[in-house]
């Protein structure tokens with residue numbers, strides 16, 4: 365297998381990736397064989413992710429369900445990869461590029477499976493809990509002030525839809541793919557709503573002269 | 586006051602407010618994920634190559650998990666190369 369060469373301005377596809385592209389674009393047996401190998405690769409990635417995500421979300425799945433989810437994810441990923449093949453630019457190895465489709469399909473399926481039958485309450489007053497927390501004697505003064513201000517900003521600056529999405533995603537920890545399914549929308553559209561809501565909250569805090577940077581230093585994880 | 590409570594509150598504020606820096610969208614994140622992870626694996630500056638990606642991964646738990654899974658899968662491949 366040829367060594368991958370790097371150049372600062374990006375790189376063209378490496379030899380192994382070019383071979384994948386050629387085989388998948390070929391005709392007859394060569395293509396069928398490549399699709400079979402690709403499906404096996406995607407299935408391995410999907411199994412990896414189902415096992416990993418299942419541990420993370422603590423969902424009980426019997427071995428048959430694990431197999432079903434992984435196989436469905438691999439099948440869906442194969443369709444996505446073949447559809448997107450013309451857009452592969454060789455910015456990464458072909459296998460890395462293909463893997464992400466299988467990981468995404470598998471992760472979404474496990475998150476949705478874990479929430480199957482569970483109600484997603486779209487109450488838009490979940491933020492009221494922030495006031496309780498702000499009033500807790502365990503909070504230092506600066507954090508309490510920020511929590512109180514964020515609670516007020518949620519009540520006053522956001523639309524009902526922004527409040528509901530923010531509450532579900534950040535306070536109730538509903539996975540974004542589960543919420544997207546329930547609301548018949550997409551991860552991207554929901555994140556845009558969350559992003560706009562967060563910007564409004566930050567703007568409101570800035571108007572009040574509050575600086576959230578210190579309290580949230582180090583990010584969210 | 587307990588430091589665990591203040592950590593939880595800081596986490597909560599972080600989740601509510603998200604990253605302060607500009608960030609890419611979920612679609613853009615997925616588009617760039619394979620390239621970003623390989624740049625990280627090469628030990629190069631991924632944030633300089635794809636600005637806004639790190640902020641998005643900080644603000645979006647689902648994309649963050651997808652990122653970590655791709656990193657883990659490539660590491661597992663490297664540990665036990667395919668036959």
Ligand SMILES: [Zn+2]
Nearest residue numbers: 611614645648
């Ligand atoms: Zn995202």
